[in-house]
Amino acid sequence: MTKLSVPAAGTPTVEIIAVTPELAAKWLKQNSHNRPVRKRAVTDYARDMAAGQWRLNGEAIKFAADGTLLDGQHRLHALIESGTAIPLMVVTGLANETQETMDAGRKRTTADALSLRGEGNATVLASILKRVWMWDQGDYKFGQNYTPTTAECAALLKQRPEIYRSVEIAVRSHQAFRYLPQSVVGTAHHVLSRVDLESAVWFFARIADGAELPAGHPVLTLRNRVMTDRADSRKVPDYRYMAYLIRAWNAVREDRPLARIQQAPDAPMPMPK
Template sequence: MSTTTNSVTTDARISATRTPLATIKQQVKVEWVEIAPAMATALLDANSHNRRLREAVADGYARDMTADRWDVNGETIKICADGRLIDGQHRLEAIEITGIAAVCLLVTGLPIEAQKTTDIGARRSYADTLRWEDVKNGDAVSAIVRRITLWNAGYRAKNGRYKPTEPEMSATFAAVPGIIEAADFGVTHATGAGIPPAQLGFAYWLLARIDAAPANWFMQRIADGAGLQLGHPALVFRDRLRREREALRGRGSLSADLILALLIKAWNCYRAGDTITKLQLPTGGLTAETFPIPK
């Protein structure tokens, strides 16, 4: 009895907050619209009930628009029946930032409750795209492409507000050679090196573009430690990583920036023919200015 009562009460509450389907069909309109900056500003002014604007996302969209990489894909700008914007603020912000008009699918007249179920699904990632394209080691390739995009944009350590967009990463993947091979190396040798596949693969790519044969030998030794004499930079690096992991005692993972910076320092010593006893990082931590650059 109580179960039936609760069910009826719940159904009544849900239906009371929903706009009837017949009304929705009458009031909702869908049309292709070229949204100019002035229109984007007007729509954003009605953005009173939306999630907080993520500036890095809007900046990424703006870069894609400026680089003519912005695709019309059918995603909508949604406006509810009382004129409020409920979806599309980052695209509109990008139009306003760039001053470039964009063709969008505009949906107006939506019931306000539509916002509750907007953008709650699982987001497709660039790794998903690579898997659809049957790219081997898609997860590692995706992470390496992202790091290459950041590196080539001048971001060595923390990337701040810069978040590569999928069009930017697609452009990197198409233009930069050696990514598939780097991912394969990372996946194959991650266990021996004690470094996650994408991090190891990015390091391989970074060094191989400087001098492929020495980089391949050096990275093989990073992975297996075979035949290294005392004081060899690759051996010193492996020992430093082991001590760093022991210091954590299972309380998390090593910073990707720390691993890469130490590896680059070791590579630079190897290239110089130096025998070393330790690897030191810059006083005050790693920053864009102090992050080591491979030679």
């Protein structure tokens, strides 16, 4: 369907329409009264659409009785960017002032979606999935300029169910040693396990308990560093914690002592060996 019939005000109608990029472009010409477009949201939606992960979920493209687009500009821009045609629910005939009440609720997070699926430790799972996804995209500093959508996180979890084990390790380690963020521990566990699973088991067990580590041992140096940071109330970004973990890991793998761990803000992220 390419033509949109608009009823009189006070008599809204609902249709399911297969919206093409051409139709989306036409509708956006009626976008004369809306908030600024957020490019990041458009890009996120477009990736889901192009990957076939967009679902008809009851959220509608909304038009006023005079034809003004009230809600849905980001989805329409994303549809154009994706180059795909998808079915969308379309509501027409709304009063213009209803726009003030649209998108007023809190956006559902990836953690919310995972919790609704019955996942345990949903918040930790979501944070690890996001960081693993970003790491695999080459965003080693977790800059959050390009983050995964909920659908992309779900797809990653389906592709790599071993991330569940990383969540378990993160939660268990945090119970014993609370100086490292669970999201970073879980991400590091997944990344390092891909290098050497058996060594990762020992490495994260020793991070948690610090057992039988001689002076100068990389894991002991790591533990002392993060405890000192906490005692001094230093605000340490996640990527720096990730660098600490990898530097300690590499030293263990190379069987060499490590007197101190540092990571300058402008230094590249070390890669695990």
